[in-house]
Amino acid sequence: MAEPLVALRGLTVDFDTGKRVIRALHGIDLDVAKGEAVGLVGESGCGKSVTWLAALGLLGKQAHVGGEVRIEGDNLVGAPVATLERVRGRRIAMIFQDPSSSLNPVHRIGRQLGEALTLHRGLTGASAAAEAQRLLDRVGIADAARRLGDYPHELSGGMNQRVMIAIALSGQPDLLVADEPTTALDATIQAQILELLGEIRRETGMALVLISHDLGVVAENTDRVCVMYAGRIVEDAPIATIFGGASHPYTRGLLAALPELEGPRRRLVPIAGVVPEPWNLPSGCSFAPRCERVIADCERAPPASEFLTPDHRVACIRAGA
Amino acid sequence: MLRYLAARLLRALLTIFLVVTFAFFVLHLSGDPAMMILSADAPPESIAAFRAAWGLDRPLWVQYLNYIAHALTGDLGNSMRDGRPALDLVLERVPATLSITLPAFALKLGIGIPAGIYAALHRNSTADRLTMLLSVAGFTVPSFVLALVLVLVFSVQLGWLPSAGSDQATSVILPIVTLGVAGAAILARFTRSAMLEVLGQPYIRAASAKGLSWRRVVVEHALPNAAIPTTTIVGFMVGTLIAGAVVVESVFAWPGIGRLLVSAVSNRDLAVVQAILMLVAATMVTSNILVDVIYGWIDPRLRSKGVVDAS
Ligand SMILES: Nc1ncnc2c1ncn2[C@@H]1O[C@H](COP(=O)(O)OP(=O)(O)OP(=O)(O)O)[C@@H](O)[C@H]1O
Ligand SMILES: [Mg+2]
Numbered sequence: 001m002a003e004p005l006v007a008l009r010g011l012t013v014d015f016d017t018g019k020r021v022i023r024a025l026h027g028i029d030l031d032v033a034k035g036e037a038v039g040l041v042g043e044s045g046c047g048k049s050v051t052w053l054a055a056l057g058l059l060g061k062q063a064h065v066g067g068e069v070r071i072e073g074d075n076l077v078g079a080p081v082a083t084l085e086r087v088r089g090r091r092i093a094m095i096f097q098d099p100s101s102s103l104n105p106v107h108r109i110g111r112q113l114g115e116a117l118t119l120h121r122g123l124t125g126a127s128a129a130a131e132a133q134r135l136l137d138r139v140g141i142a143d144a145a146r147r148l149g150d151y152p153h154e155l156s157g158g159m160n161q162r163v164m165i166a167i168a169l170s171g172q173p174d175l176l177v178a179d180e181p182t183t184a185l186d187a188t189i190q191a192q193i194l195e196l197l198g199e200i201r202r203e204t205g206m207a208l209v210l211i212s213h214d215l216g217v218v219a220e221n222t223d224r225v226c227v228m229y230a231g232r233i234v235e236d237a238p239i240a241t242i243f244g245g246a247s248h249p250y251t252r253g254l255l256a257a258l259p260e261l262e263g264p265r266r267r268l269v270p271i272a273g274v275v276p277e278p279w280n281l282p283s284g285c286s287f288a289p290r291c292e293r294v295i296a297d298c299e300r301a302p303p304a305s306e307f308l309t310p311d312h313r314v315a316c317i318r319a320g321a
Numbered sequence: 322m323l324r325y326l327a328a329r330l331l332r333a334l335l336t337i338f339l340v341v342t343f344a345f346f347v348l349h350l351s352g353d354p355a356m357m358i359l360s361a362d363a364p365p366e367s368i369a370a371f372r373a374a375w376g377l378d379r380p381l382w383v384q385y386l387n388y389i390a391h392a393l394t395g396d397l398g399n400s401m402r403d404g405r406p407a408l409d410l411v412l413e414r415v416p417a418t419l420s421i422t423l424p425a426f427a428l429k430l431g432i433g434i435p436a437g438i439y440a441a442l443h444r445n446s447t448a449d450r451l452t453m454l455l456s457v458a459g460f461t462v463p464s465f466v467l468a469l470v471l472v473l474v475f476s477v478q479l480g481w482l483p484s485a486g487s488d489q490a491t492s493v494i495l496p497i498v499t500l501g502v503a504g505a506a507i508l509a510r511f512t513r514s515a516m517l518e519v520l521g522q523p524y525i526r527a528a529s530a531k532g533l534s535w536r537r538v539v540v541e542h543a544l545p546n547a548a549i550p551t552t553t554i555v556g557f558m559v560g561t562l563i564a565g566a567v568v569v570e571s572v573f574a575w576p577g578i579g580r581l582l583v584s585a586v587s588n589r590d591l592a593v594v595q596a597i598l599m600l601v602a603a604t605m606v607t608s609n610i611l612v613d614v615i616y617g618w619i620d621p622r623l624r625s626k627g628v629v630d631a632s
Contacts, residue, residue: 058529081535089532102527105622106545115541116531151621167531 004031005174005207006055006092010067011077013047013054017062022278024050026231027067029305032175037201037208039218039239041254042228043275048211051228052177056092057084090120093168097180099161103152109136109163110148113170120171135166140196158189165196175207182217194221215254219243224311227251230275230286233305237312247308247319249291285316293318329613333606340602341392344595345385353377354401354589375401388595397599398592400585407592411578411600415563417487418570418577421496422562428501429508429558434551436505437512441520442539452509459506468499468572485574496573500566504558511554515547522546549620556612560605564597 011028014021025047032038040048053059055069055076069076071091074083088094096102103112113132117123123131129148136144139162152160161181168176178197182190198221201208212218218225219239227235227242227250235248246252253271273290282288284299291298297317305315355363355371372378376387391398397408440452475495476484483492519525520543528542529535558565563578570579578597585593617624 053526056530058526085532085534087532088530094527094530096523096527096530098523101523104524104528104542104546106549106620107542108621115533119532153622164527171532 005034005036005071006032007070008051008055008067009070011051011054011069012066013050013059014064014066015062016064020279024231024278025054026302028233030226030233030236032207032209034174035201035205035207036224037210037222039222039225040209040211040228041213041215041218041225043213045275045278046228047231048228049179052094052179052209052211056088056094089116089168089171089173091173092175092177093171093173094177094179095161095164095168095181098184099164099181100152100157100184102164103160105152107151108148109150109152109155113148113163113167116167116170131170132166135169136163138169138200139163139166140192141166158185158193161185161193162196165193165200169200169204172204173206175209177209177211179211180213181210197221216258227254230281231278232286232302232315234287234316235314237314241312247312247314248316249293249318250287326610329610333610336606337599337602341595341599342385344598345388346381348589348591348594349381349384352589354591357587357589358401397596400590400593402588402590402593407596410593411581411596414576414578414581417575418563418566418579421493421500421569421575421577422566424493424497425500425504426558426562428497429504430555432501433505433508434512436509438516438544438547440509440513441516444517453513456506456509460503460510464499464503464568465572467502468495468569471495471499485572487574487576492573492575496566496569496575499569499572508551508554508558512547512551515550516543518550519543519546545619549616552612552615552619556608556615559611560608563604564601
């Protein structure tokens with residue numbers, strides 16, 4: 001495999017809440033190749049957002065980040081602020097779950113877009129305005145020239161997410177991390193936004209990390225999926241492999257809970273039990289208490305990640321069995 | 322927007338009218354000016370003459386209508402004590418009061434806002450804890466206690482500053498500091514929590530994710546938003562520029578509105594009290610309107626709502 005664009009190596013995050021230290025990530029290994037679309041799925045709280053916020057150094061002071069985040073020779077973990085600022089928006093851009101509150105309510109759309117254009121491309125004045133208009137056009141906002149003068153509260157959630165995407169595009173990033181970009185939007189808009197991300201990706205060759213708790217959404221929009229559980233990646237494989245032969249019982253559980261578009265309707269099977277609290281993880285495999293295939297060995301130590309094939313890795317001692 | 326302002330102005334006038342009316346009845350029913358001004362053992366005939374001269378013998382509602390009719394023409398009556406127009410007496414005192422409340426206001430803003438911002442940006446640091454500790458102390462200690470402590474230290478012990486009066490250039494210092502400390506404390510606390518609230522918003526993280534430096538995120542994205550709630554409290558402080566110094570003026574024998582109010586109330590010098598209350602109500606109401614205008618200016622969400630309200 002070629003040199004990845006971004007490589008996370010043993011990424012850990014500990015939150016110091018004053019009372020106790022909570023480990024949210026237990027060593028994430030994840031490569032994103034140039035132009036690739038990777039999905040990141042898992043239940044709420046499993047660490048999807050924290051992974052990428054940590055990578056960009058956006059977690060604030062009570063978070064202690066360990067491991068490595070490699071991008072073109074730089075390690076972002078513990079890097080000087082200047083290095084991080086050069087990467088944010090320009091190499092790796094990020095959009096978030098709630099577009100309307102991700103835009104500053106007191107500044108016009110045009111200003112928020114122009115700010116990024118000035119920062120990343122040195123555009124000012126008329127050339128910045130022209131480019132801002134072109135970008136709004138590109139993300140499918142009608143009447144772009146007039147919209148530049150609007151405030152976020154004057155636009156719908158879907159429109160605001162388009163604006164966020166335009167801002168992200170203004171730095172011409174190599175990778176866009178979309179953190180549940182459509183969760184707050186209704187179904188039709190959701191499909192449009194995902195469609196737009198796909199188009200842009202094909203056009204620009206930008207890589208995409210699509211964070212979602214919906215395996216179906218990820219399957220339709222990415223090449224490869226990483227399944228996270230309680231701060232670890234438990235399975236990582238191409239979409240076809242996941243649907244053809246997922247190895248981790250948790251991934252299988254997610255698949256069983258997925259409504260089928262074709263074929264006979266069947267009862268959806270949610271995974272029994274609940275995610276353990278991050279400060280109360282079992283000593284062995286975190287999924288063991290909910291696992292149908294659990295054996296005594298599972299409770300001994302967290303299972304290491306093993307490659308079943310060069311593009312399929314899984315963290316389960318029973319994966320081969 | 323114009324219609325909105327007109328509505329606000331009408332409401333403001335109504336507020337002032339209600340204050341004046343309420344004060345009129347409370348003052349007239351709570352004590353007899355003749356007794357207070359002439360003293361209780363004055364001969365009955367001079368008391369009767371005094372009351373007739375000031376119209377106090379007429380039915381209360383007649384007095385009230387009379388007062389309102391005159392007030393509408395700008396005549397707020399005369400002081401019963403020295404016969405001069407009440408409004409003149411009051412306006413004469415305004416410069417003295419402003420000469421301590423304006424610098425105190427600047428002190429509140431100049432210390433309170435930066436301290437609050439600094440504390441929020443360094444949350445849980447020693448500096449933050451210290452600022453908040455001082456802030457709690459600053460607004461829990463009553464101003465007369467603080468005044469006495471300052472006098473003890475700077476006048477009695479060190480002999481640097483006069484303890485009261487207004488005859489020296491340095492006389493203003495202690496009243497200003499006393500007034501400023503409590504306000505700065507309140508403002509620091511308020512600014513800090515407004516800032517913390519804003520810093521926790523998703524658009525702050527999004528602005529950082531764009532690649533903006535932390536400094537620009539704070540200055541261009543956090544501060545304008547934190548200014549919105551802070552404006553409320555600053556506006557309230559503008560409203561107290563005239564009447565907020567009653568205690569401090571009394572303690573330091575400062576010849577401003579506050580002291581005039583205290584003596585006018587204890588003398589039942591009705592016209593003077595009324596004139597002061599009217600002035601106070603007017604400043605408060607004006608500052609409220611000012612806050613609304615500033616709100617509309619910094620918060621686009623309210624701007625469009627204001628227009629909707631007015632239509
Ligand atoms: N600032 C913080 N302080 C303490 N714990 C935190 C903080 N931020 C996140 N966490 C914890 O880290 C874990 C991972 O959170 P994260 O937001 O990454 O979940 P997620 O997978 O993105 O979930 P969701 O689908 O709800 O967005 C959670 O257990 C969460 O409680
Ligand atoms: Mg999340």
